[in-house]
Amino acid sequence: MDSSEIYAPPTGRVLPAGSAAVPADSDDPFATSGGSPFGEPRPRGAGVRNLRRRLGGALAALVALVAKFFAAIKSVLLLLPKIKLLTTAGTALVSVAAYSLWFGWTFAVGFVLLLFVHEMGHVIQLRREGIKASAQMFVPFLGAAIFSKSLGDNALAEARVGLAGPVLGTLGAAACLAIGEASGSDLFRALAYIGFFLNLINLIPVVPFDGGRAMAAMAPWMWFVGLGALVAMLLTVGNPFLLLFVVLGALETHRRWKARKTRSLEQAAYYRVSPRNRALVGVVYVGLIVLLALGMAEAHILASGSHSFGSL
Numbered sequence: 001m002d003s004s005e006i007y008a009p010p011t012g013r014v015l016p017a018g019s020a021a022v023p024a025d026s027d028d029p030f031a032t033s034g035g036s037p038f039g040e041p042r043p044r045g046a047g048v049r050n051l052r053r054r055l056g057g058a059l060a061a062l063v064a065l066v067a068k069f070f071a072a073i074k075s076v077l078l079l080l081p082k083i084k085l086l087t088t089a090g091t092a093l094v095s096v097a098a099y100s101l102w103f104g105w106t107f108a109v110g111f112v113l114l115l116f117v118h119e120m121g122h123v124i125q126l127r128r129e130g131i132k133a134s135a136q137m138f139v140p141f142l143g144a145a146i147f148s149k150s151l152g153d154n155a156l157a158e159a160r161v162g163l164a165g166p167v168l169g170t171l172g173a174a175a176c177l178a179i180g181e182a183s184g185s186d187l188f189r190a191l192a193y194i195g196f197f198l199n200l201i202n203l204i205p206v207v208p209f210d211g212g213r214a215m216a217a218m219a220p221w222m223w224f225v226g227l228g229a230l231v232a233m234l235l236t237v238g239n240p241f242l243l244l245f246v247v248l249g250a251l252e253t254h255r256r257w258k259a260r261k262t263r264s265l266e267q268a269a270y271y272r273v274s275p276r277n278r279a280l281v282g283v284v285y286v287g288l289i290v291l292l293a294l295g296m297a298e299a300h301i302l303a304s305g306s307h308s309f310g311s312l
Helices: 046-103 105-128 155-183 186-201 210-218 222-237 240-260 265-270 275-298
Strands: 137-139 143-145
Touching: 046 105, 046 137, 105 143, 105 155, 105 186, 155 186, 155 210, 155 275, 186 275, 210 222, 210 240, 210 275, 222 240
Parallel strands: none
Antiparallel strands: 137 143
C-alpha cells in the first residue's frame, strides 16, 4: 500500500495517512499528538484562551438570566396595584352574589358599596397617619376588612382611625336616605336604614369594633361593658356570627388589659391622651350614636316585623 492510502479512524473522520486518530471527546478536530495535523507544536496558551472563552460564555448566560429575573420582579411590582384591585373587586363580587340570594342583586350591590364607603374611611385616615393599608376584602355576612401594621402611634391615632369608618359610613347612608326621599325609592330607604344600623353596631365599645378603638383613647375600661353587651346580644338574638365577635372581643380585651397592667413606659405613652382630646373623641362618639339612631328612625321601613327587602 503506497503513501497515498487513506486511514479512517473510529470517529468516522477521514485523515491523511500517517496522522494520529483524534480522540472522540476532543474539542479540536485537528488536534494530534504533535499539536497540529502538520506535526507543528500547539500554540502556547491555546488551552487558556479556550477556557476563557468558556468562562465568558457562562458568565454572559448568567448575566442574561439575572436580567430576566429582575425584569420578572419588576413586572410583578408593577402589577401589585392591579392585584389589590382584583382582590377588592373579586371579594366584592362574591359578597354581592351571596347577599343576592336573600335580598336581590340591586340591594346587594348597594349594601356592598356602603361597606366599601365605610372601609374607605379607615383607609383615608390611615393614610393621614402615614400608614399603608391593605386592599379591602369583603367577607359575606361578616362585612369587610382592611389590614395594616398598626393603627397609629398612640391611642388617639387609633381612635381617629376607628371613628373615621363610621363617620364616612354615616355620610354614605345619609346620601342614600336623601336619594330615597327625593325619588320616593324604598330601595334607597332600605339601604339607608341598613347603613345607619351597621355603623351603629360598629360603635359597640369593644375591639375589634370601631367603638373599641375609640374607647382606647376615652376609657379603656369600657371594653368590658362592650363585651358584656355582645354576650347579651348573642343570648338574645342567637346569631351564630355574634359568637365569633364575642370570642375575638374576649381575646383582644384580655390581651390589651394584661398589657396595660404591666404599667410599662411604652404602655403609658400609648394611652396618654390629653383631657381635651379625650373630650373631642367622646363628642364624636356620642354624636355619631345620636345621628345614627335618628337616621334609622327616619329611614325605618319595617313591614310585619321584618324588612320588606323581598319586594325591592
